[in-house]
Amino acid sequence: xxxxxLLIIFFIVAIFVVSIYNSLVRLRNxxxxxxxxxxxxxxxxxxxxxxxxxxxxxxxxxxxxxxxNITSARSRAMGAETVGDKAKAEGELNGxxxxxxxVVENYPDLKANQNFLSxxxxxxxxxxxxxxxxxxxxxxxxxxxxKIEVFPSNIIAGMFNFKQSEFFEISDPGERDVPxxxxx
Numbered sequence: 417x418x419x420x421x422l423l424i425i426f427f428i429v430a431i432f433v434v435s436i437y438n439s440l441v442r443l444r445n446x447x448x449x450x451x452x453x454x455x456x457x458x459x460x461x462x463x464x465x466x467x468x469x470x471x472x473x474x475x476x477x478x479x480x481x482x483x484x485n486i487t488s489a490r491s492r493a494m495g496a497e498t499v500g501d502k503a504k505a506e507g508e509l510n511g512x513x514x515x516x517x518x519v520v521e522n523y524p525d526l527k528a529n530q531n532f533l534s535x536x537x538x539x540x541x542x543x544x545x546x547x548x549x550x551x552x553x554x555x556x557x558x559x560x561x562x563k564i565e566v567f568p569s570n571i572i573a574g575m576f577n578f579k580q581s582e583f584f585e586i587s588d589p590g591e592r593d594v595p596x597x598x599x600x
Contacts, residue, residue, distance in 0.1 A: 436572040443560040447581045450553035451499070454584065457546040458493070458506065464542060465490050465513075468535045475526040482519050486512045499582040513539075550584050557581040 469483055476483065489512040493505040526532055561580045564573040 432568075433572055436569045437576060440560075440563060440569065440573055440576070440578050443556070443563050444578065444581075447553070447556045447560050450549070450556040454546065454549040454553050457542060457549050458502075461539065461542045461546060462490055462494050464535060464539050468532070468539065471529065471532045471535060472520070472523075472526055475523045475529075476519065479519050482512075482516055486516055488512075499584055503584050554583050554585075557583050 465486060469486065473483070486509070489505070489509040493502070493509045496502040496505040520526055563569050564578050564580055
C-alpha cells in the first residue's frame with residue numbers, strides 16, 4: 417500500500433514538473449517569436465532607408481554628413497546582435513532619421529516629390545509596426561521572466577537553466593523624447 421501511495425505522489429510530482437517545464441518552453445518560444453517580429457520590421461525599415469537616401473541625394477547635395485550619419489547608424493543597427501545592442505543602435509538610427517527629417521524641411525521641392533512622400537509613408541507605417549512589435553515583445557518577456565521568478569516554477573527554471581530575457585528598452589534618456597517631424 418505504501419508503495420502505491422509513493423508511486424502516486426511521484427507521478428503527481430512528475431506531472432507537475434513536466435507541466436511547469438512545458439509552460440517555460442512555451443513562454444521562451446513566444447519571446448523568440450516576438451523578437452523575430454521586431455527583427456522583420458527592423459529589416460523592412462533598414463531596407464527602406466537606402467531607397468529614401470537615393471531619392472533625396474539629388475536634392476540634398478550639401479547635406480552629405482547627414483546622409484552619411486544615417487548610413488553609418490543603419491549599418492550599426494543591422495550588425496547589432498543582442499537585444500540591448502540592437503536597442504541602442506536603433507536609438508541612434510532614430511536620432512539620425514529625426515535630424516534628417518528636420519533637414520528635409522529646408523527642401524520644399526523634395527517634400528513635394530511623390531516618390532519621397534511614398535517612401536516617407538512606408539517608413540512611418542513601419543515605425544508604427546516596430547513600436548507595436550516592441551510592445552508585444554516586452555509583454556512576452558515580462559510573462560516569461562515572471563514565470564522564471566515565481567515559486568514553484570523558479571525551482572524548475574533553475575534546474576533546467578532557463579535564463580531571463582532582456583527587455584527592448586531605450587537606454588539613453590534623451591532618446592525618450594519624441595522627435596518633432598513635420599511632413600506637411
